Amino acid sequence: MNKRITIEEAVSKIKDGDTIMVGGFLAVGTPESLIDALVAKGVKDLTLICNDTGFVDRGVGKMVVNKQFKKIIASHIGTNRETGRQMVEGETEVVLVPQGSLVEKIRAGGNGIGGFLVKTGLGTEIQKGKEVINVDGVDYLLKKPLRADVAILFANKADENGNLWYHGTTRNFNTVMATAADWVVVEAEEIVPVGAISPNEVVVPGVFVDNIVQGVK
Amino acid sequence: MAMDKQQTQEFIAKRVARELQHGELVNLGIGLPTLVANYVPEDRNVTFQSENGMVGVGPAPDESNHDAHISNAGGMPVTILTGGAFFDSATSFGLIRGGHVATTVLGALQVAQNGDIANYMIPGKMVPGMGGAMDLTSGAKRVIVAMEHTVKGNPKLLKECTLPLTAVKAVKLIVTEMGVIEVNEKGFELIEINPEYTVEEVQAATDAPLHISPNLIDMVV
Numbered sequence: 487m488n489k490r491i492t493i494e495e496a497v498s499k500i501k502d503g504d505t506i507m508v509g510g511f512l513a514v515g516t517p518e519s520l521i522d523a524l525v526a527k528g529v530k531d532l533t534l535i536c537n538d539t540g541f542v543d544r545g546v547g548k549m550v551v552n553k554q555f556k557k558i559i560a561s562h563i564g565t566n567r568e569t570g571r572q573m574v575e576g577e578t579e580v581v582l583v584p585q586g587s588l589v590e591k592i593r594a595g596g597n598g599i600g601g602f603l604v605k606t607g608l609g610t611e612i613q614k615g616k617e618v619i620n621v622d623g624v625d626y627l628l629k630k631p632l633r634a635d636v637a638i639l640f641a642n643k644a645d646e647n648g649n650l651w652y653h654g655t656t657r658n659f660n661t662v663m664a665t666a667a668d669w670v671v672v673e674a675e676e677i678v679p680v681g682a683i684s685p686n687e688v689v690v691p692g693v694f695v696d697n698i699v700q701g702v703k
Numbered sequence: 704m705a706m707d708k709q710q711t712q713e714f715i716a717k718r719v720a721r722e723l724q725h726g727e728l729v730n731l732g733i734g735l736p737t738l739v740a741n742y743v744p745e746d747r748n749v750t751f752q753s754e755n756g757m758v759g760v761g762p763a764p765d766e767s768n769h770d771a772h773i774s775n776a777g778g779m780p781v782t783i784l785t786g787g788a789f790f791d792s793a794t795s796f797g798l799i800r801g802g803h804v805a806t807t808v809l810g811a812l813q814v815a816q817n818g819d820i821a822n823y824m825i826p827g828k829m830v831p832g833m834g835g836a837m838d839l840t841s842g843a844k845r846v847i848v849a850m851e852h853t854v855k856g857n858p859k860l861l862k863e864c865t866l867p868l869t870a871v872k873a874v875k876l877i878v879t880e881m882g883v884i885e886v887n888e889k890g891f892e893l894i895e896i897n898p899e900y901t902v903e904e905v906q907a908a909t910d911a912p913l914h915i916s917p918n919l920i921d922m923v924v
Contacts, residue, residue, distance in 0.1 A: 511755040511792070512778030514771070537792070538832075564831025565778070573830070582830075585754065586796030586838035593793045604800060605841045609871035612837065642772065654772035654783075655756045657791040 488646045491697045496671045497523045500636055505533040507592065507663040509639040512538055512565060513545030515656030517640045517673035519702040521548055524638075531556045535592070535634055537585065537659050538562040539569040553577070559632070561585035584612060587629050589662055594631035596665025596694075601630050637667035640701075641690070644674035645681070648695030649688040657689065664694040671697045711851060711880045714897075717742045717924035719808055719849045719878045723749045730754060730799065730839055732809040733777040736849050739808055750787075752804060754795050754835040759787020776835065799835070800842040807843035809836065810850050811874075813864040816890035816911040818874040820848065821866035833869060840870035852879035858910040860884065860891060881905045882922055889914045895922035 497520065500506065510516030525548050534555045539562075540547035547566040549555065557579040563569040572578035583591070584606045594602055603619055603626035606612070617628040639660045641650040650664070650672060664670050677700050706714060712735045720742035723729055730752045731737050740760070743749050751760040753775040760775060761782035768782055775781045783789070798804055811822040820840055823833040840846050853859060860877065877884040882905055883895035892914040893905060898921045906913045 511776075512774070514755070514774045514778065538834075560832060562832040562834040564829075570830060582832040584833050584837040585792070585835040586800055586842070589792040589796060604838075606800065606838045608841065610837065610868045612833075652789070654770060655753070655774055655789060656772050657789060658756050659792050661791040662793050 489648045489692070489695060489697050490646055490677060491671075491699060493519055493523045493699050493702075496520060496638075496697060496699050497527050497529070499669060499671075500524065500527075500529050502529055503531045504529075504635040505535065507634040507637040507659075507667055508534065508536040508546045509637070509658065509660035509663050510537065510540070510545055511655065511658035513540045513547070515640045515658050515660055516540065516545040517638045517701070518545070520638045520671065520673050520699065521546060522702075524554070525549055525552050528552070528554070530554050533557040533559070535559045535632060537588065539566040541565055542568055557581070559583060559588070561588050589659060591629055591632040592659065592666045593662045594629075595633040596662065599631060601628050603628060632666065634663075634667040635669065637663045637670045639663055639670065639672045641672050641674045643676045643678060643683060644672055644695070644698045645678050645683050645692070646698070647680050648672065648692030648698055649683050650674075650690035650692070650695065651683050651687055652689045661690050664690045669696050670694060671699060673699050673701045675701050706880065712738060714880055714924055715849050715851070715878050718883065718922060719847060720744065721924075722847060722876065722878075723747060723806060725749070727805040728752055728758065728798070728803060730804050730807040730843065732807070732836070732839075734810050736808040736810060737777070739849065752795070752798060753781070754792070754799065754839070756791055756795050757783060757787060757789050759784040761787070796835070796838055799838050802842065802844055804839070804843045806845045806847060807839040808847045808849050809839065811848045811859065812854075813859050813861055813866055814848055814874050814877055814886070815861050815864045816886070818872040818886045819864050820846070820869050820874050821864040822869050824867055826867065836869050840873040845875050846873045848874050848877045850877070850879060852881045852905075853908050858908055861910040881908060884913075885916075892916050893919060895920055897922045
């Protein structure tokens, strides 16, 4: 099945108020073309789930500057002064989650896991409102899964069935987010025919991917 | 002779580098800790992890080998050494929480005498988020803090942290320009001292009581 659609078709599926996962780590491995199209479309009141909020002019940070999020769930916002300003002014709700817990919450959401236990954040402000569970004499915090309506992701290479291949540090949150949204679209640097990526080298099986788009160089 | 900021950071980084053991997997924080990679003794093979998804972090690239898709956790371009590997963030934090990372070297705003560490926010002033710091401080087998001893003349080694904690009872060793301090059942124990300072001067720059090791030696780098 050829999963290829246009960037215009992709952004037409994203609506005001959606919860959206965006792949990337400090704008490395980020679907920049889809982000640019979402900035142009101006879809708003979104809830963002992303490792960080990039930079004012790179990555998902461009959507922060365009005030498209009502809520941001991330591990780090320090590289984008606009996120901090919106948080301080009360314009955008920001929820900070330790990076390892954030990615694992997404993994749980996409893998049928109802929650998990970690020591991360024990005895800190992160503990507030969370259940402490003792297992064999050791305390852990209960963390709950995260899912989204939409995930917009990056891959260095995709075949027409949506099998994904990565290069360098671009995998980051992309491979995990591919499992955790109702609709998953991947922006590929290069789209190749089915069979051009060996089954042994597929990083994310295409069964997780609904659509692919060609990134703009 | 007083050191300037850069010399101070290099001095601390050189001393921390000697703590890294042959064969260890190590995660270095952003800033001063990153410098530690430059000073690993030649007879030790240490592997560096970057939590955005790689082990085998190499030096910064030049124009000939720059690749926009290979970066470290600070978003800076790096290279990968022969034998290294890339993976996703879930695997990366599995390494960290699962105890596979032997040592992490981090900066800190405050460290308490029981090993509590605060290094991710100053309420009302600086709220960048914790990134991977909470996972690293609670997951790595050994947490080393590399930092200047004071900030604007005020102690950073305290009886109790006043800033929001990154982790409780996590820090095992602190390396500053004044000395090397072990965090143990006594509290802060000065085990090495920079000969440029007296014990009294180090104590004066430390808020919590400093226990002086009976085996105190000079800090050499």
